[in-house]
Amino acid sequence: QSYRRKLHSFYEVKEEIGRGVFGFVKRVQHKGNQMFCAAKFIPLRSRTRTQAYRERDILATLSHPLVTALLDQFETRKTLILVLELYPSQELLDRLFKKNVVTEAEVKVYVQQLVEGLQYLHSQSVLHLDIKPPNILMVHPAREDIKICDFGFAQKLTPGEPQYSKYGSPEFVSPEIIEQTPVSEASDIWAMGVISYLSLTCSSPFAGESDRATLLNILEGRVSWSSPAAAHLSDDARNFIKAALQRAPEARPSAAKCLAHPWF
Structure with a gap:
């Protein structure tokens, strides 16, 4: 067995701060510079191994202010540990819903950043495929x-190779993922459209009584534009969201085209 760097030699491991489909996250503190980071522990079981290495390899190629950075990595026989930047774990929606009144101008600041982040990922040939509110973090309590x-x-x-995706949260999943037809950059644009609607109206465009009802609403493209919350949207905001939520992936605008939309 070759010499392996050990997490404990470099970081003090603190409390668990999150749990996801693919493992759990603990707060860790670097023993040298005292910096707090997030360590994501991904079990290297046969089912998750490929996924774990794929996540690591993708993160290792990314470097952008709007994307969490991979700072370090460790591996034991059974676990891959990714050390990531740590932020106050306030989600975008928590931030918005804590305010009594959310203006379109405020939401626009966040949506524009999300689209810029997607533009960067897509320029690196990376699809995120799980864009949803818990995966959009606020970096600083007082900043945007x-x-x-x-x-x-x-x-x-x-x-030239069709790619497919499993799906995460029914509310944010695009029609092509439900139907198991190929995914593309447009699949992330769809989820961004759902988040835009949700952030502007405080209601989820497709949420039904059950997951099955939600998925049916998505496939049938049932979005309410007449609800009191949606009725007050500016024409530009409504057109922006409608463009992102087109049923056919090829009809949705690219991230670059979204940024050129009159709403911004």
């Missing part, structure tokens, strides 16, 4: 900066 995190579902695009 966001970070896109959790690349557990992410895939590198292989040109």
